[in-house]
Amino acid sequence: MLNQPLSKKRKNFELLMKSLMILSVGLTGALVLFLMIYVLWQGLPNITWELLSTKPSYLTERIGILPDILNTVYIVLATLILVLPLGVGAAIYLTEYASNKKVVGMIEYAAETLSGIPSIIYGLVGMLLFSNSMGTCLMAGALTLVIMNLPTIMRTTQESLKTVPQSYREGAFGLGAGKWRVVRTVVLPGCVDGVITGCILAVGRILGESAALLFTAGFAHAVNGLIDGLAAPGATLTVALYVYAKEQGEFGVAFAIAAILMVLTVLINFAATSVQKYFAKRRNV
Numbered sequence: 001m002l003n004q005p006l007s008k009k010r011k012n013f014e015l016l017m018k019s020l021m022i023l024s025v026g027l028t029g030a031l032v033l034f035l036m037i038y039v040l041w042q043g044l045p046n047i048t049w050e051l052l053s054t055k056p057s058y059l060t061e062r063i064g065i066l067p068d069i070l071n072t073v074y075i076v077l078a079t080l081i082l083v084l085p086l087g088v089g090a091a092i093y094l095t096e097y098a099s100n101k102k103v104v105g106m107i108e109y110a111a112e113t114l115s116g117i118p119s120i121i122y123g124l125v126g127m128l129l130f131s132n133s134m135g136t137c138l139m140a141g142a143l144t145l146v147i148m149n150l151p152t153i154m155r156t157t158q159e160s161l162k163t164v165p166q167s168y169r170e171g172a173f174g175l176g177a178g179k180w181r182v183v184r185t186v187v188l189p190g191c192v193d194g195v196i197t198g199c200i201l202a203v204g205r206i207l208g209e210s211a212a213l214l215f216t217a218g219f220a221h222a223v224n225g226l227i228d229g230l231a232a233p234g235a236t237l238t239v240a241l242y243v244y245a246k247e248q249g250e251f252g253v254a255f256a257i258a259a260i261l262m263v264l265t266v267l268i269n270f271a272a273t274s275v276q277k278y279f280a281k282r283r284n285v
Contacts, residue, residue, distance in 0.1 A: 036262060043259025046252040056221045063244075063253050067221045071138060071234035074226055075217065076206050078142035079149065080199065086146070087153025088195060094154075095161040096183055108158075111151040122148050123215035131216050139230040141217030145209060149202040156201070160194020161187060193279030197272050204268040207261060210238035219243055237261055 054064030098104045126144030172182040218233025245254035
């Protein structure tokens, strides 16, 4: 008799918690769908070929985001070229070579702390370190983004390296392979999916960054080549969105850029998921 009230209370509690979780999922999904639909509804009608393929002209009052698209591509390439060797190399050393666990723990803790620092602080530091020495330019912004994304690449690669079974390493050592050969031919191929996923996620963070670039990269809307563009100030898509919405009141253009960024974000998340599934399937074959 005593178990029946307790059982009824437990069932009521489980039903309540289940209802709250379903409500949370519904609210989250509804918020995401509303945001995506609203941005796309406002932005897609304003996307034209002229907007995508021209640069701004103040004489004819023409608005174009071609320089902003090119600047975004340049800064993504420059950041990845610099951050990937640093992040992957640091992760390999900490996981495969470092023997002092206290030092490794301190470095990992520092990396996690860096991941939580607001991007506006990175922008301030980047302005003092890079912009003051090389001027306001895309390269200064890229170097700032390297510092921002280095913890992400390093920690993602570390976790991927740890998923490679130790027996693989021991088997390679038993065949007479050296340490670097084991890392290069056994460990890295076994965790390449994590490295690529971290790279894709870093691209997503670079595309969505604006606060740090406001301090370091500038607002220019000029079409330049890769080398000239990195040495000159320029606005990325996120910075251009801020300028058009806040400074010029061109909300149609701002929503068009927001829609482009939204689509790019969805594609990046889809690419990361596809890469994980592809390499997981290859490992299981």
